[in-house]
Amino acid sequence: xxxxxxxGNGITYSGVRxxxxxxxxxxxxxxxxxxxxxxNSVTVTGGTNGYLDINNPxxxxxxxxxxxxxxxxxxxNIDTTKNNFANIATPYSANANNNTSGSANNVSFxxxxxxxxxxxxLRVAMMTTRGDWMLTNWGGSFxxxxxxxxxxxxxxxxxxxxxxxxxxxxxxxxGTLGIAGYDLxxxxxxxxxxxxxxxxxxxxxxxxxxxxxxxxxxxxxxxxYSTYGENVxxxxxxxxxDGQITSSDWATSGEVRITINKPSIPR
Numbered sequence: 376x377x378x379x380x381x382x383g384n385g386i387t388y389s390g391v392r393x394x395x396x397x398x399x400x401x402x403x404x405x406x407x408x409x410x411x412x413x414x415n416s417v418t419v420t421g422g423t424n425g426y427l428d429i430n431n432p433x434x435x436x437x438x439x440x441x442x443x444x445x446x447x448x449x450x451x452n453i454d455t456t457k458n459n460f461a462n463i464a465t466p467y468s469a470n471a472n473n474n475t476s477g478s479a480n481n482v483s484f485x486x487x488x489x490x491x492x493x494x495x496x497l498r499v500a501m502m503t504t505r506g507d508w509m510l511t512n513w514g515g516s517f518x519x520x521x522x523x524x525x526x527x528x529x530x531x532x533x534x535x536x537x538x539x540x541x542x543x544x545x546x547x548x549x550g551t552l553g554i555a556g557y558d559l560x561x562x563x564x565x566x567x568x569x570x571x572x573x574x575x576x577x578x579x580x581x582x583x584x585x586x587x588x589x590x591x592x593x594x595x596x597x598x599x600y601s602t603y604g605e606n607v608x609x610x611x612x613x614x615x616x617d618g619q620i621t622s623s624d625w626a627t628s629g630e631v632r633i634t635i636n637k638p639s640i641p642r
Contacts, residue, residue: 415440419515432484439476446503491521491551523550523615525626555618563594564608
């Protein structure tokens with residue numbers, strides 16, 4: 376039987392009352408209950424340099440150092456919040472099985488409804504048979520990173536075989552961490568099938584690329600015109616990158632076809 380009593384000095388305490396039989400009858404022995412305490416260590420891993428991608432805002436959490444006292448630990452929750460703690464969500468809840476430690480993988484902040492630049496945190500909550508939640512402090516702080524948008528990429532539809540041409544792009548919008556540069560890729564058509572995409576450059580801060588002439592243009596080291604003939608085509612794609620965490624979707628150019636004017640010299 377759990378009871379409360381006010382001592383002579385005004386201090387209130389809780390106790391557990393046990394019954395014991397003796398020759399003279401039943402005697403009550405009072406014993407103070409020991410309160411539980413929440414975990415004293417919480418470890419949070421995930422993200423990159425304190426940032427979480429808005430499209431995958433998850434982390435891993437482990438905790439230890441809880442104490443049961445004279446009770447049983449029944450449940451662990453993980454609460455999440457953002458910015459000024461106005462919104463709180465509980466993406467994880469599990470039976471504690473009286474364990475004083477635990478872990479959870481891929482705990483998501485997504486249910487908070489996130490925007491780029493917001494700060495998110497979490498805490499561990501512990502329920503015991505005493506009937507109230509024991510809470511750790513808020514911690515595990517991350518900043519949410521939104522993605523840049525891709526630029527619009529433009530390539531000429533037809534290029535004379537000996538004419539230099541360029542690919543240009545513009546109109547990308549920055550995400551939370553800005554735009555550090557662009558990733559450019561190329562693929563080739565051999566008259567029947569397209570090749571895979573191959574990287575031209577990574578995270579370069581420029582808005583055009585000089586591809587040279589179709590006659591000499593190579594895809595993954597292969598000169599397409601000299602290998603497959605004049606029916607070859609080329610295509611480019613590009614994406615914006617913040618250089619740290621995120622990048623945009625790909626934007627793809629139209630096809631570049633070869634034209635051959637009446638030659639004045641052998642091809």
